[in-house]
Amino acid sequence: MSETENTPFERVALIGIGLICSSLARVIQREGLAREVVAFSRTEETRKKAASLGIVDSVADTPEEAVTGADLVVLGTPVGAYAAVADTIAGHLAEGAIVTDVGSVKGSVIDAVAPRLPVHVHFVPGHPLAGTEHSGPDAGFDTLFQGRWCILTPLEETDAAAVERVAALWRRAGSMVDIMDPSHHDLVLAITSHLPHLIAYNIVGTVTDLEDQTKREVIKYAASGFRDFTRIAASDPVMWRDIFMNNREAVLEMLGRFTEDLSRLQRAIRWGEADTLEALFTRTRDIRRQIIAEKQA
Amino acid sequence: MSETENTPFERVALIGIGLICSSLARVIQREGLAREVVAFSRTEETRKKAASLGIVDSVADTPEEAVTGADLVVLGTPVGAYAAVADTIAGHLAEGAIVTDVGSVKGSVIDAVAPRLPVHVHFVPGHPLAGTEHSGPDAGFDTLFQGRWCILTPLEETDAAAVERVAALWRRAGSMVDIMDPSHHDLVLAITSHLPHLIAYNIVGTVTDLEDQTKREVIKYAASGFRDFTRIAASDPVMWRDIFMNNREAVLEMLGRFTEDLSRLQRAIRWGEADTLEALFTRTRDIRRQIIAEKQA
Numbered sequence A, B: 001m002s003e004t005e006n007t008p009f010e011r012v013a014l015i016g017i018g019l020i021c022s023s024l025a026r027v028i029q030r031e032g033l034a035r036e037v038v039a040f041s042r043t044e045e046t047r048k049k050a051a052s053l054g055i056v057d058s059v060a061d062t063p064e065e066a067v068t069g070a071d072l073v074v075l076g077t078p079v080g081a082y083a084a085v086a087d088t089i090a091g092h093l094a095e096g097a098i099v100t101d102v103g104s105v106k107g108s109v110i111d112a113v114a115p116r117l118p119v120h121v122h123f124v125p126g127h128p129l130a131g132t133e134h135s136g137p138d139a140g141f142d143t144l145f146q147g148r149w150c151i152l153t154p155l156e157e158t159d160a161a162a163v164e165r166v167a168a169l170w171r172r173a174g175s176m177v178d179i180m181d182p183s184h185h186d187l188v189l190a191i192t193s194h195l196p197h198l199i200a201y202n203i204v205g206t207v208t209d210l211e212d213q214t215k216r217e218v219i220k221y222a223a224s225g226f227r228d229f230t231r232i233a234a235s236d237p238v239m240w241r242d243i244f245m246n247n248r249e250a251v252l253e254m255l256g257r258f259t260e261d262l263s264r265l266q267r268a269i270r271w272g273e274a275d276t277l278e279a280l281f282t283r284t285r286d287i288r289r290q291i292i293a294e295k296q297a
Helices: A019-031 A044-053 A063-067 A079-092 A108-115 A159-173 A182-208 A212-220 A224-232 A237-246 A248-270 A274-296 B019-031 B044-053 B062-065 B079-092 B107-116 B160-172 B182-208 B212-220 B224-231 B237-246 B248-270 B274-296
Strands: A011-017 A034-040 A059-060 A074-075 A098-101 A120-125 A126-128 A149-152 A174-180 B009-015 B034-040 B056-061 B072-075 B098-101 B122-124 B124-128 B147-151 B177-180
Touching: A011 A063, A019 A034, A019 A044, A019 A098, A019 A149, A019 A159, A019 B009, A019 B177, A034 A063, A034 B107, A044 A059, A044 A224, A044 A248, A059 A063, A059 A108, A059 B182, A063 A079, A063 B124, A074 A079, A079 A108, A079 B079, A079 B122, A098 A108, A098 A126, A098 B177, A149 A159, A159 A174, A182 A212, A182 A224, A182 B182, A182 B212, A182 B224, A182 B248, A182 B274, A212 B274, A224 B107, A224 B182, A224 B274, A237 B160, A248 A274, A248 B124, A274 B160, A274 B182, A274 B212, A274 B224, B009 B019, B009 B062, B009 B107, B009 B124, B019 B034, B019 B160, B034 B044, B034 B122, B044 B056, B056 B062, B062 B079, B072 B079, B072 B160, B079 B147, B079 B237, B098 B107, B098 B124, B107 B122, B107 B182, B124 B160, B147 B160, B160 B177, B182 B212, B182 B224, B182 B237, B182 B248, B212 B248, B237 B248, B248 B274
Parallel strands: A011 A034, A011 A074, A034 A059, A074 A098, A098 A120, A149 A174, B009 B034, B009 B072, B034 B056, B072 B098, B098 B122, B147 B177
Antiparallel strands: A126 A149, B124 B147
């Protein structure tokens, strides 16, 4: 392990303490990566819960209080709140502090945050590709990031040493770290994560509109396909609202391709084109094999 | 346990020995529900595999040979093959034999099979709501049906004792058994299983059309949403082709509702209607809670 990876932070401020940041707090505690961890949450209920879980050293009533004296600040609120948070903390950030985040979109996050931060801090946008359908500080656990990718999308001018310190933090959490262009990140995530969530939310929404008798039976007999979708569609509503509001173009692009392809399938079913269906269904098996191989590699 | 549930069958013929029928064979063996189990498969490779697994007493080279002397015949091929199988076995079925099936659609199965069977047999259409994305006799296991529903859709004229013997078999497999109207079954399954599979196949297909570099990254970073979809889209291509060909109307009806709803979401994203998204995403959480409650009930 390199020297950098052993260097703990002095004071880590977690702005928002939901699934991701509470999991990170547990990692920092387990690995001894900071002398002090302070968490801010907008609601008193969450602050109390975070404190009672014993995963942070203290909770702060305001973001300003949390970031004061911190050498690492982690933004972990829904991304729609980032601009307001950045405005609030900007005047309280220490010289040389690193500001990073865990948001699922990167282009709009950079647009919202970077211009609001003082020049004497280092902004390292990040996205750990990990999560569950559960929310809140009690939903976190210290192995959430184990074996998962974390993508960092630093700006051209970002200090390389700051990027490396954030990368080292995620490696201690068990993640593999990659550097990527923000807009490419947003395109890849639009298809791997955002569109699947949109579709899952949509099909579960379609079910809620069914007449009561049928809806009750759909719930009762939830076969594996639908059950998986309901799990995805139980994810945090505000977080996901903000993702779609902030990755609009990439999601609309992928959604356009998806609906074109779905129209073709619809037509194949209507006109009994069995070969079209079988050919597609055979082709998609191969992608699954590649994903399984990738995880073994 | 009632006397009926202890009565074993003399000879069970499994027509097709994939995931479902091989799992049923393991249940029959474990529970001692038949003196003899014989399996037919179209390919020699599968027949050899079934024999070498030791889960059946013998394999037959033809469906006629398999059903001769059987008091229970289970159709377990893709549903598109049922009519041809029924034609082949009709003249070889014993007086009073029960013919059942495990197909995922019921209306078209009844139309295809019932008129082809002799009057001296009992036809009890069935559908165990269980499965995995894996196929073939080696993919089966004896707990596949444990805690899952099995839906029977007998015709009005079907002998009640025959229905009860099939129900008892599934209960010994660990399933809960419900009786349902075939067309209602097909509507409920269209939304709980068929549409989710179609959508999963479609999104994975959309990915296969991406340019190579992006496709490689989608596979590498397959986040939880997409990874779940690829698992579903790895299901047996011929089985699913036949399901869509045989549950056309119900699937098209549900697909129509789904795409209408998706267009509304697309518009909400394009025009930045955050409230529309949040309202839907909050509503869908509730369905998940109901499904979890139902499983506990």
